[in-house]
Amino acid sequence: MSHRKHVTIDIGDGAAIPRKRDIGLFSAWWLAFIGAIAIIVYLCSVSPEPYLRILKFIPDGVLVTFEVTVLSILLSLVLGLITGLGRLSKNRAFNLIASTYVEVVRGIPLLVQLFYIYYALGRLEIFSNLPPLAAAVIAMGICYGAYMGEVFRAGIEAIDKGQTEAARSLGFDSRQTMFLVILPQAWRTILPPVGNEFIALLKDSSLVSILAVADLLRRGREFASESFYYFEAYTMVALVYLVITLVLSKAVSHMEARLHYYDRD
Amino acid sequence: MLKRFVMALCAVALMAGAAQARTIHFASDATWPPMEMLDAEKNVVGFCPEVVRAMAKAGGFEADIKSTAWDGIFAGLAAGKYDVIASSVSITEERKRAMDFSDPYFEVKQGVVVRAGSDIKSFADLSGKTVGAQIGTSGYFTAKKAEGATPKSYDEVGLAIEDLFNGRLDAVICDDAVAADFALTNPNYSGKLALAFLIVPEKPEYLGFAVKKGNREVIEILNASLKAVRESGEYDRIFKKWFPTN
Numbered sequence: 001m002s003h004r005k006h007v008t009i010d011i012g013d014g015a016a017i018p019r020k021r022d023i024g025l026f027s028a029w030w031l032a033f034i035g036a037i038a039i040i041v042y043l044c045s046v047s048p049e050p051y052l053r054i055l056k057f058i059p060d061g062v063l064v065t066f067e068v069t070v071l072s073i074l075l076s077l078v079l080g081l082i083t084g085l086g087r088l089s090k091n092r093a094f095n096l097i098a099s100t101y102v103e104v105v106r107g108i109p110l111l112v113q114l115f116y117i118y119y120a121l122g123r124l125e126i127f128s129n130l131p132p133l134a135a136a137v138i139a140m141g142i143c144y145g146a147y148m149g150e151v152f153r154a155g156i157e158a159i160d161k162g163q164t165e166a167a168r169s170l171g172f173d174s175r176q177t178m179f180l181v182i183l184p185q186a187w188r189t190i191l192p193p194v195g196n197e198f199i200a201l202l203k204d205s206s207l208v209s210i211l212a213v214a215d216l217l218r219r220g221r222e223f224a225s226e227s228f229y230y231f232e233a234y235t236m237v238a239l240v241y242l243v244i245t246l247v248l249s250k251a252v253s254h255m256e257a258r259l260h261y262y263d264r265d
Numbered sequence: 266m267l268k269r270f271v272m273a274l275c276a277v278a279l280m281a282g283a284a285q286a287r288t289i290h291f292a293s294d295a296t297w298p299p300m301e302m303l304d305a306e307k308n309v310v311g312f313c314p315e316v317v318r319a320m321a322k323a324g325g326f327e328a329d330i331k332s333t334a335w336d337g338i339f340a341g342l343a344a345g346k347y348d349v350i351a352s353s354v355s356i357t358e359e360r361k362r363a364m365d366f367s368d369p370y371f372e373v374k375q376g377v378v379v380r381a382g383s384d385i386k387s388f389a390d391l392s393g394k395t396v397g398a399q400i401g402t403s404g405y406f407t408a409k410k411a412e413g414a415t416p417k418s419y420d421e422v423g424l425a426i427e428d429l430f431n432g433r434l435d436a437v438i439c440d441d442a443v444a445a446d447f448a449l450t451n452p453n454y455s456g457k458l459a460l461a462f463l464i465v466p467e468k469p470e471y472l473g474f475a476v477k478k479g480n481r482e483v484i485e486i487l488n489a490s491l492k493a494v495r496e497s498g499e500y501d502r503i504f505k506k507w508f509p510t511n
Contacts, residue, residue, distance in 0.1 A: 119424065122428070212397065212418060221336060222400060224340075225339075226406070228359075
């Protein structure tokens with residue numbers, strides 16, 4: 001990161017444009033992050049009963065939340081890439097399947113999809129042994145795959161047509177053009193919205209607690225339902241979610257900064 | 266003209282208020298057959314709502330029973346969203362610290378529901394098994410006490426039963442009357458699920474009506490009307506209606 005500080009002005013073909021520095025976002029992030037950590041530390045030290053007890057009760061829930069999120073993201077990226085390519089494909093059948101998938105999945109709330117895949121399909125012999133975690137990952141991966149597909153499509157469409165023409169005239173076939181020329185460039189445009197989807201997915205992973213998956217939210221609810229410390233438990237759960245998403249958003253913006261290093265804004 | 270109209274409205278409102286008996290708001294998680302559930306017309310019905318309605322008649326108050334999700338039902342009471350929880354709430358020491366209870370209106374045991382033909386016959390057999398129950402119920406507390414078992418908490422007991430039916434759970438623990446209803450009389454499950462055994466508690470477990478801490482006024486109304494319903498024989502009639510085998 002240190003090298004970035006020296007580069008304040010990019011000199012290119014056009015006029016010199018001062019590099020944008022996101023001071024506002026930077027300080028808002030630190031304010032939220034340090035604030036959240038400080039409140040957690042303060043609550044735990046001032047009244048360890050119940051706050052510290054809650055904090056000790058939920059770590060395995062945090063792990064499950066991470067597990068669901070990471071696996072769902074991987075699945076949704078694969079589905080998103082396939083769908084994005086399908087939506088741009090000249091192959092009619094492929095295109096139609098991808099478009100229908102997006103339309104159907106976007107029209108059904110995630111919570112309903114979770115119920116459907118776990119409880120409704122669970123009635124069928126082949127799905128009845130599907131563990132809740134797998135059902136959660138499949139439902140969330142399928143749901144976010146549709147949104148990712150649109151992100152990929154938009155990112156690919158944003159690349160100048162000349163790039164395709166140049167690649168094709170250099171003798172690349174259409175697959176090589178897509179994977180070696182277009183996608184590496186499109187990734188820069190795609191990354192910021194994909195980062196947003198990651199964070200949205202992490203937050204939506206709280207919905208999987210409906211499948212009796214012991215995630216962060218369910219751990220908090222179990223604590224609250226037995227101790228009646230509703231206010232305290234949900235305060236702590238909210239703060240822990242906040243810290244996790246803040247760390248994730250920082251990681252995403254870090255990746256963005258690296259990808260845009262050579263860009264002129 | 267307007268003034269006269271407003272005054273007339275006020276008078277009507279006053280008269281209506283005076284004529285109307287006091288309304289007590291009850292919250293019930295109506296997913297717990299046959300204790301409390303929704304009928305086809307979305308009315309809260311079952312053993313407990315019927316007792317409550319009989320109590321209202323005897324005690325001279327209006328009973329407004331609202332179906333409320335279990336998760337948060339206690340938080341809603343503390344927040345004053347309703348006066349009473351009438352939802353098969355077991356009277357426990359932990360709960361007594363957070364709320365007040367009426368006199369008991371029912372004795373429960375915990376029932377263990379399994380798939381038909383299961384080899385689970387006793388509490389010790391639950392070791393190594395996955396046991397489901399509704400979050401924050403005495404069934405779930407019991408499941409957590411089972412040594413070597415993996416407890417899983419569900420939002421509704423019906424979802425746990427469905428998971429048991431689909432083969433993802435080995436047992437479900439809930440109030441005995443509810444367990445018997447799912448295992449024996451529910452057309453979707455009867456023959457496929459079985460009531461394995463009842464867990465006999467160290468000391469008897471009773472259901473009570475929960476009110477906000479310190480709400481003596483409502484407690485007194487509830488206790489007096491419950492007593493009247495018991496003494497008139499109405500309680501026994503309702504009991505026989507919902508639990509014909511006992």
